[in-house]
Amino acid sequence: MRAYIFIRTKPGTSENVVKRIRESVSESILADSIYGRFDAIVVVDVPSFERLNEIVYKVIASDPDIVHTETSLTLS
Numbered sequence: 001m002r003a004y005i006f007i008r009t010k011p012g013t014s015e016n017v018v019k020r021i022r023e024s025v026s027e028s029i030l031a032d033s034i035y036g037r038f039d040a041i042v043v044v045d046v047p048s049f050e051r052l053n054e055i056v057y058k059v060i061a062s063d064p065d066i067v068h069t070e071t072s073l074t075l076s
Contacts, residue, residue: 001045001046001047001048001049001052001073001074002029002043002044002045002046002073002074003043003044003046003052003071003072003073003074004041004042004043004071004072004073004074005041005042005043005044005055005056005060005069005070005071006037006038006040006041006069006070006071006072007038007039007040007041007042007060007066007068007069008037008038008039008066008067008068008069009039009040009065009066009067010065010066010067013065014033014039014040015033016065017039017040017063017065017066018031018032018033018040018042020063021040021042021059021060021063024059025042025044025055025059025060027044027045027046027051027055028042028043028044029043029044029045030042030043031043038070042060052071056069056071
């Protein structure tokens with residue numbers, strides 16, 4: 001299953017956040033800083049909801065520079 005995780009970070013930290021995610025999430029297909037409403041986007045391809053939950057809550061949301069996340073799942 002593919003998921004898009006949109007991230008808002010503390011000012012000036014998005015590049016470091018993206019670097020840490022790239023290093024710690026082997027399922028990440030893409031992790032980039034972006035312009036707009038969010039500061040970063042991570043695309044993951046995971047085998048289960050359980051693994052997605054681990055990534056979102058135990059890895060990404062536990063980062064002290066992340067303020068907010070929003071996750072979208074693909075339809076197929």
